[in-house]
Amino acid sequence: MSRLIRLDRTGHTEVAEWSADDRASQEAAIEAFRRELEEGMLASITGTDGSGEVVRELPLDADLVILRRPIQGG
Amino acid sequence: MEAHPATAPGGSARGLTEAAVLTWRERASERTLRRDGRRWTLWTLGVVVTFGAPAAVLVAIEPLAAPAALFCGAHAVGILHLQARRGARAVVPIGGPGSAALRPGADPDAERVALGLLGDLLGHSERELASDTGFAIQRGRMGIWLSGEAGALLVRPGGRRVDCWCVRVSEAGELPAGDRVAHLLLALREDEAGFATVANSNFSGSLARVRRRLPARSRPALDEARRLARAMR
Numbered sequence: 347m348s349r350l351i352r353l354d355r356t357g358h359t360e361v362a363e364w365s366a367d368d369r370a371s372q373e374a375a376i377e378a379f380r381r382e383l384e385e386g387m388l389a390s391i392t393g394t395d396g397s398g399e400v401v402r403e404l405p406l407d408a409d410l411v412i413l414r415r416p417i418q419g420g
Numbered sequence: 421m422e423a424h425p426a427t428a429p430g431g432s433a434r435g436l437t438e439a440a441v442l443t444w445r446e447r448a449s450e451r452t453l454r455r456d457g458r459r460w461t462l463w464t465l466g467v468v469v470t471f472g473a474p475a476a477v478l479v480a481i482e483p484l485a486a487p488a489a490l491f492c493g494a495h496a497v498g499i500l501h502l503q504a505r506r507g508a509r510a511v512v513p514i515g516g517p518g519s520a521a522l523r524p525g526a527d528p529d530a531e532r533v534a535l536g537l538l539g540d541l542l543g544h545s546e547r548e549l550a551s552d553t554g555f556a557i558q559r560g561r562m563g564i565w566l567s568g569e570a571g572a573l574l575v576r577p578g579g580r581r582v583d584c585w586c587v588r589v590s591e592a593g594e595l596p597a598g599d600r601v602a603h604l605l606l607a608l609r610e611d612e613a614g615f616a617t618v619a620n621s622n623f624s625g626s627l628a629r630v631r632r633r634l635p636a637r638s639r640p641a642l643d644e645a646r647r648l649a650r651a652m653r
Contacts, residue, residue, distance in 0.1 A: 357533025398609025420586030
């Protein structure tokens with residue numbers, strides 16, 4: 347199962363999960379992903395070597411997609 | 421320990437969203453870091469000369485004025501001390517002074533969950549270092565980064581200079597400490613130069629000056645970053 351999680355006040359919340367052979371779960375995850383981005387969240391995936399990549403469409407082949415809030419200079 | 425590299429191989433094509441909107445800011449690069457580092461060095465020399473030269477002249481003219489000269493010199497030391505302290509303290513390691521984990525009403529369950537996720541983002545030895553020192557270490561092209569809750573330290577290749585950056589989560593609200601660090605770590609991994617563009621630099625100088633002003637438990641993280649940065653030279 348792949349997971350879409352959001353960093354929030356609880357530590358993190360699982361927003362959606364999907365699997366490669368379940369089209370309905372994929373569509374629900376895509377919808378949840380779009381909703382989060384519309385609310386200002388930013389999404390990224392982390393590679394096996396620890397590098398990161400911003401994503402603006404849900405990568406269905408990713409194991410974990412993390413939603414975070416924007417950052418700013420302090 | 422081999423800290424993971426920041427930025428996807430070849431760089432994230434689209435970069436950090438937050439940096440893209442800062443059109444008036446010059447994008448951070450090796451060149452801008454070197455330039456800003458030289459400016460900080462010149463500023464430090466300026467402070468020393470401004471207060472040190474009159475003190476020396478005063479003693480040369482009238483040795484009995486040594487107490488006044490000492491006061492003048494102490495003023496310069498005080499300014500330099502405050503600048504390095506501001507750079508070191510603004511970063512806020514997890515569990516350090518100013519940490520969200522120590523705020524009244526902090527939810528221990530949320531803190532534990534956030535630390536668990538942060539640990540998942542890190543390798544084994546990096547996780548241990550974060551647990552011991554409150555800093556998440558990250559290798560970048562610009563140097564070795566240490567992310568805290570409200571900023572980051574960048575140990576430049578060679579391990580002699582540290583740049584201190586103020587950067588935090590917008591509307592952090594009730595976010596637990598581990599999540600604040602995870603936010604910065606994720607952004608750093610997405611686009612290192614973009615991260616340095618968004619962040620506000622508040623000090624650049626010798627590693628020893630910053631190290632002295634960090635909480636004692638966090639200093640091993642800076643030592644480890646220096647060790648890795650020396651290998652980058």
